[in-house]
Amino acid sequence: MSKPRSRRGGGRPTIADVARKAGVGAITVSRALREPGRVSQDLRRQIQAAVDELGYVPDLNARALASARAEVFGVLVPSLTNNVFAEVVRGIYDSLSDSPFRIQIGNTHYSGLEEERLLQVFGSQRPAALIVAGIDQTPGARRLLENAGCPVVQVMETGPDPIDMMVGFSHLDGGRTATEHLLQAGYRKIGFIGARMDPRSQRRLAGYRAAMEAAGLFDPRLVTTTPVPSSVSLGRELFRDALAKMPTLDGVFCNNDDIALGVLFECRRASIDVPKQIGIVGFNDLDMMQVSFPSITSVRTHRYEIGTRAVAMALAAIAGNRPQQRIVDLGFELMRRESTAR
Amino acid sequence: MSKPRSRRGGGRPTIADVARKAGVGAITVSRALREPGRVSQDLRRQIQAAVDELGYVPDLNARALASARAEVFGVLVPSLTNNVFAEVVRGIYDSLSDSPFRIQIGNTHYSGLEEERLLQVFGSQRPAALIVAGIDQTPGARRLLENAGCPVVQVMETGPDPIDMMVGFSHLDGGRTATEHLLQAGYRKIGFIGARMDPRSQRRLAGYRAAMEAAGLFDPRLVTTTPVPSSVSLGRELFRDALAKMPTLDGVFCNNDDIALGVLFECRRASIDVPKQIGIVGFNDLDMMQVSFPSITSVRTHRYEIGTRAVAMALAAIAGNRPQQRIVDLGFELMRRESTAR
DNA sequence: GCCAATCATGGTAGCGCTACCATTTGTCTG
DNA sequence: CAGACAAATGGTAGCGCTACCATGATTGGC
Numbered sequence: 001m002s003k004p005r006s007r008r009g010g011g012r013p014t015i016a017d018v019a020r021k022a023g024v025g026a027i028t029v030s031r032a033l034r035e036p037g038r039v040s041q042d043l044r045r046q047i048q049a050a051v052d053e054l055g056y057v058p059d060l061n062a063r064a065l066a067s068a069r070a071e072v073f074g075v076l077v078p079s080l081t082n083n084v085f086a087e088v089v090r091g092i093y094d095s096l097s098d099s100p101f102r103i104q105i106g107n108t109h110y111s112g113l114e115e116e117r118l119l120q121v122f123g124s125q126r127p128a129a130l131i132v133a134g135i136d137q138t139p140g141a142r143r144l145l146e147n148a149g150c151p152v153v154q155v156m157e158t159g160p161d162p163i164d165m166m167v168g169f170s171h172l173d174g175g176r177t178a179t180e181h182l183l184q185a186g187y188r189k190i191g192f193i194g195a196r197m198d199p200r201s202q203r204r205l206a207g208y209r210a211a212m213e214a215a216g217l218f219d220p221r222l223v224t225t226t227p228v229p230s231s232v233s234l235g236r237e238l239f240r241d242a243l244a245k246m247p248t249l250d251g252v253f254c255n256n257d258d259i260a261l262g263v264l265f266e267c268r269r270a271s272i273d274v275p276k277q278i279g280i281v282g283f284n285d286l287d288m289m290q291v292s293f294p295s296i297t298s299v300r301t302h303r304y305e306i307g308t309r310a311v312a313m314a315l316a317a318i319a320g321n322r323p324q325q326r327i328v329d330l331g332f333e334l335m336r337r338e339s340t341a342r
Numbered sequence: 343m344s345k346p347r348s349r350r351g352g353g354r355p356t357i358a359d360v361a362r363k364a365g366v367g368a369i370t371v372s373r374a375l376r377e378p379g380r381v382s383q384d385l386r387r388q389i390q391a392a393v394d395e396l397g398y399v400p401d402l403n404a405r406a407l408a409s410a411r412a413e414v415f416g417v418l419v420p421s422l423t424n425n426v427f428a429e430v431v432r433g434i435y436d437s438l439s440d441s442p443f444r445i446q447i448g449n450t451h452y453s454g455l456e457e458e459r460l461l462q463v464f465g466s467q468r469p470a471a472l473i474v475a476g477i478d479q480t481p482g483a484r485r486l487l488e489n490a491g492c493p494v495v496q497v498m499e500t501g502p503d504p505i506d507m508m509v510g511f512s513h514l515d516g517g518r519t520a521t522e523h524l525l526q527a528g529y530r531k532i533g534f535i536g537a538r539m540d541p542r543s544q545r546r547l548a549g550y551r552a553a554m555e556a557a558g559l560f561d562p563r564l565v566t567t568t569p570v571p572s573s574v575s576l577g578r579e580l581f582r583d584a585l586a587k588m589p590t591l592d593g594v595f596c597n598n599d600d601i602a603l604g605v606l607f608e609c610r611r612a613s614i615d616v617p618k619q620i621g622i623v624g625f626n627d628l629d630m631m632q633v634s635f636p637s638i639t640s641v642r643t644h645r646y647e648i649g650t651r652a653v654a655m656a657l658a659a660i661a662g663n664r665p666q667q668r669i670v671d672l673g674f675e676l677m678r679r680e681s682t683a684r
Numbered sequence: 685g686c687c688a689a690t691c692a693t694g695g696t697a698g699c700g701c702t703a704c705c706a707t708t709t710g711t712c713t714g
Numbered sequence: 715c716a717g718a719c720a721a722a723t724g725g726t727a728g729c730g731c732t733a734c735c736a737t738g739a740t741t742g743g744c
Binding site for chain 2: 729730731732733
């Protein structure tokens with residue numbers, strides 16, 4: 001006439017089993033596991049022994065329901081294969097690896113609609129924190145984030161009006177700095193080549209344009225863009241287009257390093273001398289930029305640090321001490337290399 | 343004296359609120375949301391109206407607890423920035439984007455210990471399925487996977503002894519094919535250059551060795567490896583080392599495309615003619631291989647398809663019709679290009 | 685037209701855990 | 715040494731949902 005073993009749970013030991021074996025109350029087991037400091041050493045030892053013997057593992061779903069909070073960080077990025085976001089995500093992972101928090105990544109595919117859908121799903125599990133890429137959320141997404149009831153960090157960019165917290169840098173300044181460098185090196189007919197013109201790319205383009213206009217050199221025919229996702233081969237093609245449109249081109253600021261590498265390869269193939277005939281600047285400064293021949297000037301961004309910093313801010317907010325500085329600008333660095341050294 | 347509004351839940355409407363408003367039982371609401379076919383159209387409409395009006399969103403934690411199953415796919419990969427895994431993960435995401443399943447990625451950092459820890463965490467939320475990279479799980483990890491109580495798919499490789507299901511290809515055959523191609527092209531002093539020698543890299547090396555021994559050309563001094571993570575710059579350095587060790591080198595099979603690109607750049611920098619003096623073969627066939635100048639021969643692997651296929655198999659198993667073919671070999675293709683065309 | 689089978693719906697009883705509050709014990713103050 | 719206070723522990727009552735079983739309504743076979 002023994003109590004029937006839980007029919008659904010698959011027979012896994014529960015906190016009650018541990019409590020019985022250790023001769024304590026269930027709540028004390030719960031505490032011993034989550035806040036060891038609040039339980040006497042004696043009981044802690046007893047409980048640990050019972051846990052080990054039974055092979056008890058807490059049921060995270062039950063915990064989440066009872067505490068109305070899942071130990072999950074929701075992360076929303078527009079792409080998984082784009083090295084830039086992969087680095088941010090790596091930073092997030094590394095910063096959370098010793099914490100109890102799990103990570104759920106959502107891939108928005110650069111779509112506001114998809115972002116809203118994912119926020120709805122993420123929200124309905126009451127995450128511990130949300131990290132989202134970009135600052136151009138749709139009004140709906142913004143509302144969901146404001147009502148999420150957890151810390152929110154917008155990453156990659158900075159702007160004047162954070163939902164909660166922000167870590168990033170100014171893409172406009174990055175684009176301007178890159179272009180000004182080409183101008184200072186003496187290039188004049190400087191093109192902009194960009195794929196997948198997301199809001200960040202748009203702002204880099206705006207920075208390029210500002211620099212060119214300030215120099216009195218802007219010409220819309222210098223700009224070559226496409227909504228197609230970025231790749232090295234696309235860089236090659238776009239460069240060809242740009243050159244066909246404007247044969248006197250003597251420099252290019254590339255939206256990112258993949259494009260820049262494609263441009264470089266096409267130059268070599270077409271026997272165009274870099275940096276003598278054409279100067280090239282990339283964006284993000286992937287490892288290969290410094291290895292390529294010639295090496296490529298690029299704007300180094302602190303992607304990994306954006307991830308670690310975002311987590312640090314979120315953890316602080318969860319712990320109750322929300323950082324006083326809600327907007328963190330990590331800046332960028334221009335890495336001057338052979339591709340613009342003439 | 344009204345019933346106090348749930349003190350923990352944050353005032354979100356619950357299924358009971360919807361049921362009351364729609365004038366039906368809670369369980370009927372639950373069914374209308376999960377198995378609409380089992381509820382009459384009339385009630386379905388009424389319920390939908392109540393859901394919309396209240397803005398009801400199911401609490402996923404409560405659902406997971408009650409049904410002893412979270413709608414989560416756990417995915418374990420050794421690296422997030424390695425393009426190869428990023429592509430697999432992208433395939434997984436795309437295949438699950440229209441399903442209710444969320445995805446949790448664990449980053450094992452190529453560590454068996456970390457893999458066990460993550461499996462423990464993942465397992466304690468009763469995931470719907472688990473996808474893990476590789477076939478060399480520790481005994482502990484294997485046990486956890488066998489007892490996970492959900493479909494398990496091992497990806498990237500195939501082997502004789504699946505835990506449950508497998509999708510991948512033979513890295514040994516890939517390494518052998520690449521090396522045989524170099525041999526057929528007339529190269530003789532063919533080196534192997536590899537970073538981060540994980541089990542898959544080891545098997546590619548074994549394939550290289552098998553081909554070289556079959557030709558009577560194997561020499562341990564031809565092999566240059568390091569446990570350091572792979573990168574383009576590392577490829578350059580390792581190639582320098584290899585050349586210092588064996589100046590008569592006339593070909594290299596690179597563990598992956600990053601290394602191959604680094605080798606190519608170093609050749610250009612050192613004015614070594616590719617393919618005349620040195621032949622280069624990469625592995626994975628990233629987009630840039632076909633764009634580089636000269637273009638680089640590589641072994642194309644079907645990474646995205648590995649992800650989509652793994653999900654398809656897992657979903658079938660969840661639905662109750664486990665695929666009859668438990669091991670799927672997606673093969674690979676040698677892409678012959680300029681870097682070995684002499 | 686009767687009984688079995690099916691369908692649509694609902695009530696009850698948890699899932700395994702933690703928030704909240706109560707209780708007990710030990711410790712300190714004046 | 716009384717009274718106040720903190721520390722350690724436990725009991726109770728859910729968290730919001732779904733599995734299980736029961737019920738009544740409908741259908742169908744012969």
